[in-house]
Amino acid sequence: MKDIKYNWTRQEVLDIYNKPMMELLYEAATIHREFHNPNHVQVSTLLSIKTGGCPEDCGYCPQAARYHTDIEGNDLMSVQHVKAQALRAKASGSSRVCMGAAWRNVKDGEEFDQVLEMVRTINKLDMEVCCTLGMITENQAKRLAEAGLYAYNHNLDTSEDYYKDVISTRAYQDRLDTIDNVRKTNVTVCSGGIIGMGEKLEDRAGMLVALATLNPQPESVPINALVAVEGTPMEDIEPVSIWEMIRMVATTRIVMPQTQVRLSAGRTEMSREGQAMCFFAGANSIFAGDKLLTTPNPDVNEDMEMFNLLGLEPQKPFVKKAQPETVEAEASKYQPLGEKPKWSRPEHTIERNEEAKQKAKASE
Ligand code: SAM
Ligand code: DTB
Ligand code: SF4
Secondary structure, eight states, rough: OOOOOOOOHHEEEEEEEEOOOHHHHHHHHHHHHHHSOOEEEEEEEEEEEBBSOOOOTTTTTTTBTTOOOOOOOBBOOOOHHHHHHHHHHHHHOEEEEEEEEEEOOOOOSSSHHHHHHHHHHTTTTTTTEEEEEEBBBBBHHEEEEEHHHHHEEEEOOOOOHHHHTTSSSSSSHHHHHEEEEEEHHSOEOOEEEEEEESSHHHEEEEEHHHHHHHOOOOOOOEEEEOOOOSSTTTTTOOOOOOOHHHHHHHHHHSSTTTHHHHHHHHGGGOOHHHHHHHHHEEEEEEEEBBBBSSOOOOHHHHHHHHHHHOOOOEEEESSSSOOOOOOOOOGGGGOOOOOOOOOOOOOOOOOOHHHHHHHHHTOO
């Protein structure tokens, strides 16, 4: 097995991205086979445990309270509901549940305690548990780890340069610091981004450099295609072509050979042939279930038909890393610290975010 390279430069990544397609595919598929079984694809189910009403201004996100989108917001789900959904996901072939909350960051208190109980409950069902809850401190990461969390998702989303044109309520460094906090535990890191937000190819390469130069590299990297939702600042952006998705997946596979590359948002726009090309190019994970967090995703039965057609098998849980142990709340060695971390608020003006906010105000 080849050594992992960590010192990627933007130019090297761009040179890979822009290779003639047949060479790019061949190289990516070759690396894919060295590190993974090409017929195994991880299936993860998303669960929006707290929907909408988010204080952040992420330009792509239908859950930001300041934009007027057609989603139904919800308070934090009960542990029982989460358990029932996890059992359904398991029965339909998922090995992982990813719980998402529309939070800027985690706050110590009852709601976080409830999330910790959700983590314990799903880990006891012998499924990999992932959470995506916004920024977290080292202590919060340790408490999640102790509850049995397998992965924490925290996307860089794009390059550091372009981030400033997408979000003004936090800085890129906050994201890196959270990933660093997760790395102080046994929890694996899931971090990726979105293509099709109007970024340049240099930004796609910049994001991949930021991820691939982390040592260790993230254990999973979701590649989302923007789902342009009405009411968000990005509502009018045209969908990316499948060829861009294939190039992005292949490049991700080449620069991060060990990672699970996940086809994430945007699959409803992709044909089976397109997705098959992505699997060939090194994608080996999908989000399954008819809903992502708030937007549609292909039907589970259709996905299973696609798996049958392509001879793909769902990956079993804990094949890449052993199942963590769950420590019960009463036996925990960590206390909530009630920290008030100073996550940054650059608050610079992003024209299209401002316009979407004004439009939302006007429609009230
Ligand atoms: N609030 C937490 C956070 O931002 O880290 C967790 C949930 S947030 C919805 C998780 C990720 O979903 C974002 O980082 C982004 O990559 C993705 N996402 C959100 N809206 C999207 C959209 N319209 N299209 C594609 N991906 C999207
Ligand atoms: C990720 O990278 N994509 C998922 C998951 N991690 C949390 C979320 C996609 C959300 C798409 C928009 C929505 O459904 O609200
Ligand atoms: Fe909030 Fe996360 Fe959506 Fe940003 S991406 S608005 S932080 S839910």
